[in-house]
Amino acid sequence: MIALHDTYYYWTHRLLHWKKIFKYVHKTHHLSLNPTPFSAYALHPVEALLDVSIIPIIVFTIPYHASAITIFSAYTLGMNVLGHTGFEFFPSGFTQHKIFKWHNTPTHHNMHHRYAKYNFSIYFNFWDRVMKTNHPNYENAFEKVIEQRNTLKAAAALENDPLEINMSLAEQEELLN
Numbered sequence: 001m002i003a004l005h006d007t008y009y010y011w012t013h014r015l016l017h018w019k020k021i022f023k024y025v026h027k028t029h030h031l032s033l034n035p036t037p038f039s040a041y042a043l044h045p046v047e048a049l050l051d052v053s054i055i056p057i058i059v060f061t062i063p064y065h066a067s068a069i070t071i072f073s074a075y076t077l078g079m080n081v082l083g084h085t086g087f088e089f090f091p092s093g094f095t096q097h098k099i100f101k102w103h104n105t106p107t108h109h110n111m112h113h114r115y116a117k118y119n120f121s122i123y124f125n126f127w128d129r130v131m132k133t134n135h136p137n138y139e140n141a142f143e144k145v146i147e148q149r150n151t152l153k154a155a156a157a158l159e160n161d162p163l164e165i166n167m168s169l170a171e172q173e174e175l176l177n
């Protein structure tokens, strides 16, 4: 189900980027250059319709357990919102790991909003790799985002750590004596 939607999404997304129709439909979504979770469903009605059309396709083509649709929808929503958070949740090395690299990251879709010619896929890094539409700098950019995240975390920890503050006070006192 997810693999089917992954393929469906990649190819309809590429179609939406086709010059002749981009400005009529998908441009609405690309108005957010640095997206937020609210951009996930900031779509033109035609694109929204195209997106949900996957449901009847699934219903009529593959046999599934009733709960599968719920899990599938939760995963879709999760990936969609994550992809627009502008925050990286995955650990360093994720995009170079021999299995995990096949799974997309928030950085991947965030880059699509800045470099619209790359990173069309939703869940898996499969079609972008096969069709050579992954941004050439994707892996580096991912590691840079992690680096920034860690620096921010370290800075926040320093600010909030009473021990650190006490230590510097003690150091100050020592200096005074």
Ligand SMILES: [Zn+2]
Binding pocket: 029, 035, 039, 040, 084, 109, 113
């Ligand atoms: Zn987007």
Ligand SMILES: [Zn+2]
Binding pocket: 013, 017, 026, 030, 112, 116
């Ligand atoms: Zn797009």
